[in-house]
Amino acid sequence: MARLFEYQSKKLLKQGGIPVPEGKVVSSPEQAAEAARELGRPVVLKAQVWATGRAEKGGIHFADSPEEARKAAREILAIRISGLSVEKILVEEKIDIQSEYFAGLVIDDAEKSPVMLFSSKGGTGIEEIARKHPDQVARAYVNVSKGFREYEARDLIRQTGVFGKTLTWLSRVLAKFFQVSQKYDARSAEMNPLVLASDGTVYAADCHFVVDDYAVFRHPDLGIEVAREFDRPPTELEKIAYQVEKNDHRGTFYFFQMLDEVDEKENVLGFNGAGGGGSMMSMDAVLDQGFKLANYCDTSGNPSASKVYRAAKIILSQPHIKGYFASGSGVASQEQFHSARGLTKAFKEEGLEIPAVLRLGGNFEEKAIEILHTYLKDIPGKVEGYGREDSPEFCAERMKKLITDNDFLSHKVRPLQEPEITEEVYSFQTPTGEIRINQEKCLNCSTKACIEACTQNILKLEQQKPVLAISREDTEKGKCTECLACEIFCTFHEQDAIFIHLPIKGLKEYREKVIRKQEKCSDRRK
Amino acid sequence: MSILVNEQSKVLIQGITGREGMVRTRLMKDYGTQVTAGVTPGKGGQDVYGVPVYDSVKQAVEECGELDISVVFVPAFLVKEAALEAIDAGVRLAVLIPDRVPIHDVLEISRFSKQEQARFVGPNTLGLVSPGKAVLGMIGGRAKSAREWFSPGSIGVSSRSGGMTSAISYYLTKAGLGQSTIIHVGGDAVVGLSHPEVLQLFEEDPQTQLMVIFGEIGTSQEERVADLVSEGRIQKPVVAYIGGKAAKSGTRFSHAGAIVEGSRGSHESKVRLLKQAGVHVVDAVADIPKKAGQLLKEKGNKQ
Ligand code: SF4
Ligand code: SF4
Numbered sequence: 120m121a122r123l124f125e126y127q128s129k130k131l132l133k134q135g136g137i138p139v140p141e142g143k144v145v146s147s148p149e150q151a152a153e154a155a156r157e158l159g160r161p162v163v164l165k166a167q168v169w170a171t172g173r174a175e176k177g178g179i180h181f182a183d184s185p186e187e188a189r190k191a192a193r194e195i196l197a198i199r200i201s202g203l204s205v206e207k208i209l210v211e212e213k214i215d216i217q218s219e220y221f222a223g224l225v226i227d228d229a230e231k232s233p234v235m236l237f238s239s240k241g242g243t244g245i246e247e248i249a250r251k252h253p254d255q256v257a258r259a260y261v262n263v264s265k266g267f268r269e270y271e272a273r274d275l276i277r278q279t280g281v282f283g284k285t286l287t288w289l290s291r292v293l294a295k296f297f298q299v300s301q302k303y304d305a306r307s308a309e310m311n312p313l314v315l316a317s318d319g320t321v322y323a324a325d326c327h328f329v330v331d332d333y334a335v336f337r338h339p340d341l342g343i344e345v346a347r348e349f350d351r352p353p354t355e356l357e358k359i360a361y362q363v364e365k366n367d368h369r370g371t372f373y374f375f376q377m378l379d380e381v382d383e384k385e386n387v388l389g390f391n392g393a394g395g396g397g398s399m400m401s402m403d404a405v406l407d408q409g410f411k412l413a414n415y416c417d418t419s420g421n422p423s424a425s426k427v428y429r430a431a432k433i434i435l436s437q438p439h440i441k442g443y444f445a446s447g448s449g450v451a452s453q454e455q456f457h458s459a460r461g462l463t464k465a466f467k468e469e470g471l472e473i474p475a476v477l478r479l480g481g482n483f484e485e486k487a488i489e490i491l492h493t494y495l496k497d498i499p500g501k502v503e504g505y506g507r508e509d510s511p512e513f514c515a516e517r518m519k520k521l522i523t524d525n526d527f528l529s530h531k532v533r534p535l536q537e538p539e540i541t542e543e544v545y546s547f548q549t550p551t552g553e554i555r556i557n558q559e560k561c562l563n564c565s566t567k568a569c570i571e572a573c574t575q576n577i578l579k580l581e582q583q584k585p586v587l588a589i590s591r592e593d594t595e596k597g598k599c600t601e602c603l604a605c606e607i608f609c610t611f612h613e614q615d616a617i618f619i620h621l622p623i624k625g626l627k628e629y630r631e632k633v634i635r636k637q638e639k640c641s642d643r644r645k
Numbered sequence: 646m647s648i649l650v651n652e653q654s655k656v657l658i659q660g661i662t663g664r665e666g667m668v669r670t671r672l673m674k675d676y677g678t679q680v681t682a683g684v685t686p687g688k689g690g691q692d693v694y695g696v697p698v699y700d701s702v703k704q705a706v707e708e709c710g711e712l713d714i715s716v717v718f719v720p721a722f723l724v725k726e727a728a729l730e731a732i733d734a735g736v737r738l739a740v741l742i743p744d745r746v747p748i749h750d751v752l753e754i755s756r757f758s759k760q761e762q763a764r765f766v767g768p769n770t771l772g773l774v775s776p777g778k779a780v781l782g783m784i785g786g787r788a789k790s791a792r793e794w795f796s797p798g799s800i801g802v803s804s805r806s807g808g809m810t811s812a813i814s815y816y817l818t819k820a821g822l823g824q825s826t827i828i829h830v831g832g833d834a835v836v837g838l839s840h841p842e843v844l845q846l847f848e849e850d851p852q853t854q855l856m857v858i859f860g861e862i863g864t865s866q867e868e869r870v871a872d873l874v875s876e877g878r879i880q881k882p883v884v885a886y887i888g889g890k891a892a893k894s895g896t897r898f899s900h901a902g903a904i905v906e907g908s909r910g911s912h913e914s915k916v917r918l919l920k921q922a923g924v925h926v927v928d929a930v931a932d933i934p935k936k937a938g939q940l941l942k943e944k945g946n947k948q
Binding site: 226228229231232233262263264301304306331332333334336337368369371393394395396397399400419420421447448449450451452453454481482507510597600 | 804808
């Protein structure tokens, strides 16, 4: 869920014509004092964090002067609220509140429609209020093609006992609230409290807005970095992974870091699931064997080999994991050899030293398992491939056995490497990377295996060297499916002349950081 | 009989010239689905595996006659447009394959399909298959596997997980239990046909004797199934597995969400309500074929 901070949400409301208290976002005590001076009246300072009940946790202070504001800001910036540090504070004019209301919008899956809720009692403890006084909470389904009209808002609000001018004011605000919610693809939105000030104006005193992950692309103005269900800001590795997801829509890719740092002494796995249901079942199986998971990663929905490759590279950027476990439903519709090739390229490059259990049951599983067993038999870590007849429980047991046999060796993160580019290289762009062929080497090649390997038939021989048989443009647009077959064939059966460069933005720097830490740790041990 | 699709359904593919569209057209045709026409704007006049491509759904209908079903393979952000176009042209069932369709788009599709009395499956669905008759979407992956994994019979399967849809059906087949129709209702929070709606169709289908559902935490689908069974609107036996026991209970979006949903959505709530209603809830996926076989046998004895 792409959550917005209060100050961001209020900006949207304001653009939509809903009054919000005047205020400014600051990130230092000095700026806070300055903001209070500009406002020139008593202010409230509110920590901008994704946590409920900020007030009790010291996240809200009042200040009557710039000096007080400075002091309050200093205090707020020093604390952690629900484990989160505070980076920004919203400094706002203090509103003289006469009464508090609640307004919220959610999506009801049974009716397949938005529902607007309104309560004449707002503020903290709204859920409690709703339970105790159901008569004071009214709800209405919204017809999305018509929108939520003012008269509908009026009919909703009057059910809670509000009347007169306040009713008219609130109705106007609520109708606008729906417009903003729809415009910004709200997964949920609420104004709590929505207040009536003593001057008779209605203000959204606090606001909470969650943008639908799948619609984030429509709102670049919101500057959302990672559109995901996090109850915390995304980690650095998650941000890197999200770029992969965003830039390649072939299949699903989802990466969630479960442990910020993996303890060397613990039995932790890198986890690569496929599909929500199958992944959950597989997770249950490894947790039952006493493992912890460093991450949750899902590559499914017929992902390209290159996407699975990138997933593996990201998973293997976590130090100290003891094994790599991949498992999905067991009977996947996707062509599993793509996953097998992605994993093969990644493991080979890494010189993987920890064991891997890969349950790739589904279409072409025999071919997938064969790829794994043929090409990965010589890397230091033991790799076992399984299919639909092998249960997740059995595979989890194998994982445990292999890790024990491997003496609980921890994974060491290595620097990202790529072969140097020589002048002889023939290269072309693929949808998300580049294929480089060192044609010098091809002169010694008898089989020309790459041509056969490419089932897309986009390679041909020209003077005994492989070149594109189609236009560069078509190749980049998707005729090359990044199946990785050409590279794998050439690497293992021929001259190791092809390298497919699949960049992952930011991973090189990330790994360097991890490696520095890793070295420090081992120095200390010495 | 089976539900929603059979060997006579005339099927349209939207986005037929794309990567997935092409590959899955082949799967559907090879399996025996009557793929009658395809649409990709700007590519009218071409053909894909012998299926003629048109510029619009309306044009496809003009040339090929009425089309029953459309399977949509366009990019996520174009799904709304494609679904509305299909329904507007008289298609009665749209199957929306793509993942990551914005939820407000789904709400609009839902509104329009209700108004036009059409139905849709998905988004984020692998599709559905009536074994031995026709397949829609990408379930099975290729015709050979689909034939091997799914067999005709009397069990209706409805699942919220794509992979588990195939897995459950495969294990049923292996146990000698065939299926009437297998449907992946889609993984998103709001989907077209959800478990309760699918089960009501199975209830009316003479071929279906028993239903299996794979549920998950979140949404109110399983609770609504429990309601239907309690009210006697579903009388055929139902076997259920609910995934996500280890996971945290469904994500809460807000206070408003909590007010609307109450305790609904959690693993515990779903299992409890289903059991109370008389649904056979099993603890492991592997127990499904056993339970289903046993229930069918009992049913057979009674008759
Ligand atoms: S298989 Fe390798 S060495 Fe042989 S022609 Fe192809 S790229 Fe060159
Ligand atoms: S050139 Fe051919 S074999 Fe190589 S990655 Fe592209 S599609 Fe695959």
